[in-house]
Amino acid sequence: xxxxxxxxxxxxxxxxxxxxxxxxxxxxxxxxxxxxxxxxxxxxxxxxxxxxxxxxxxxxxxxxxxxxxxxxxxxxxxxxxxxxxxxxxxxxxxxxxxxxxxxxxxxxxxxxxxxxxxxxxxxxxxxxxxxxxxxxxxxxxxxxxxxxxxxxxxxxxxxxxxxxxxxxxxxxxxxxxxxx
Amino acid sequence: xxxxxxxxxxxxxxxxxxxxxxxxxxxxxxxxxxxxxxxxxxxxxxxxxxxxxxxxxxxxxxxxxxxxxxxxxxxxxxxxxxxxxxxxxxxxxxxxxxxxxxxxxxxxxxxxxxxxxxxxxxxxxxxxxxxxxxxxxxxxxxxxxxxxxxxxxxxxxxxxxxxxxxxxxxxxxxxxxxxx
DNA sequence: GCCTGAAGCGGAATGTCTTTCCGGAACTAT
DNA sequence: ATAGTTCCGGAAAGACATTCCGCTTCAGGC
Numbered sequence: 001x002x003x004x005x006x007x008x009x010x011x012x013x014x015x016x017x018x019x020x021x022x023x024x025x026x027x028x029x030x031x032x033x034x035x036x037x038x039x040x041x042x043x044x045x046x047x048x049x050x051x052x053x054x055x056x057x058x059x060x061x062x063x064x065x066x067x068x069x070x071x072x073x074x075x076x077x078x079x080x081x082x083x084x085x086x087x088x089x090x091x092x093x094x095x096x097x098x099x100x101x102x103x104x105x106x107x108x109x110x111x112x113x114x115x116x117x118x119x120x121x122x123x124x125x126x127x128x129x130x131x132x133x134x135x136x137x138x139x140x141x142x143x144x145x146x147x148x149x150x151x152x153x154x155x156x157x158x159x160x161x162x163x164x165x166x167x168x169x170x171x172x173x174x175x176x177x178x179x180x
Numbered sequence: 181x182x183x184x185x186x187x188x189x190x191x192x193x194x195x196x197x198x199x200x201x202x203x204x205x206x207x208x209x210x211x212x213x214x215x216x217x218x219x220x221x222x223x224x225x226x227x228x229x230x231x232x233x234x235x236x237x238x239x240x241x242x243x244x245x246x247x248x249x250x251x252x253x254x255x256x257x258x259x260x261x262x263x264x265x266x267x268x269x270x271x272x273x274x275x276x277x278x279x280x281x282x283x284x285x286x287x288x289x290x291x292x293x294x295x296x297x298x299x300x301x302x303x304x305x306x307x308x309x310x311x312x313x314x315x316x317x318x319x320x321x322x323x324x325x326x327x328x329x330x331x332x333x334x335x336x337x338x339x340x341x342x343x344x345x346x347x348x349x350x351x352x353x354x355x356x357x358x359x360x
Numbered sequence: 361g362c363c364t365g366a367a368g369c370g371g372a373a374t375g376t377c378t379t380t381c382c383g384g385a386a387c388t389a390t
Numbered sequence: 391a392t393a394g395t396t397c398c399g400g401a402a403a404g405a406c407a408t409t410c411c412g413c414t415t416c417a418g419g420c
Binding site: 002003004005028029030040041044048049050 | 376377378379380381382386387388
Binding site for chain 3: 181182184185188213218219220221222225
């Protein structure tokens with residue numbers, strides 16, 4: 001792949017993340033290409049469907065979340081590391097505009113997203129979970145998969161509910177898993 | 181309101197429900213007006229924003245769900261009536277295309293929806309819950325509000341997960357509430 | 361029953377957005 | 391340096407949602 005092409009993809013992802021954050025995921029494509037300093041054609045060359053761009057941005061966030069796990073594991077006791085990481089995930093789902101919407105949209109364009117989330121985050125969560133279980137700080141028998149689904153669903157905000165309600169429910173769930 | 185106008189509104193809601201069910205909530209407006217035998221102008225006269233139509237269709241489903249509660253209460257023991265009603269609600273959220281999406285969209289256009297759901301369903305659920313508690317079939321201390329939110333969130337399908345997963349999780353939750 | 365003003369209707373026209381297309385510019389391997 | 395790709399930009403096409411307005415239909419008063 002040509003270096004200028006890679007650079008453009010990078011600019012587009014960065015710009016899209018910014019625009020999605022401020023104007024929502026339904027912002028006109030033009031706004032994104034202008035910010036990226038690129039023509040519309042370039043956007044569509046790399047992301048043939050609008051949904052592809054959204055998917056790519058979300059996948060980056062998922063990657064970033066997965067990458068955060070080792071650092072937390074190194075800094076905190078296993079139980080705390082687990083709790084903090086799950087809160088980070090809940091925050092991602094609760095606050096990134098359009099993340100929960102895409103996840104629950106039912107649109108086939110986003111069909112692969114939960115799978116990607118599972119695939120990327122299950123190992124990260126698995127190792128945190130194993131460490132916490134081995135340290136006796138968590139009751140055994142919880143699968144990463146079920147926990148991820150639960151967080152993904154409980155963390156999604158319902159419009160009109162107090163902000164943070166979903167995150168609190170997740171914290172409650174996690175608290176229930178921990179031994180005192 | 182003129183009778184023909186009311187009739188048209190009725191046709192539109194009926195048509196919209198059908199089209200949303202088959203082609204999804206993003207179906208072109210023309211498809212709906214054609215099925216309803218009405219011009220586009222008529223659609224926009226009654227539902228100025230597209231979201232208004234979607235909201236209206238969903239609110240009808242919510243009403244229907246609320247209306248189902250008394251019948252169930254009359255036919256079944258309190259605990260079973262509660263379980264069946266919650267399953268009906270979970271099914272509504274899990275299978276009606278776009279219902280969960282609208283609920284979790286974050287779009288301000290749907291901001292009132294969770295409130296409407298709460299307002300309409302809390303009394304219905306409250307009476308089922310009270311009856312089951314009084315009969316000793318359910319542990320006390322659950323509020324209709326929290327239970328409704330939990331079902332609304334857990335019941336929402338994640339694309340790619342086996343169908344029925346959400347409904348099963350709801351059933352599990354309900355099972356946990358019941359005394360044996 | 362008929363008349364009349366208001367309420368409502370249809371669908372062409374408008375505006376906004378996504379998506380396509382292609383002539384020309386920019387990169388890279390030789 | 392050059393040839394051969396690969397990529398780029400932005401104008402044009404297409405698909406929608408939404409608006410607008412002349413014409414039709416209703417309903418209450420005579």
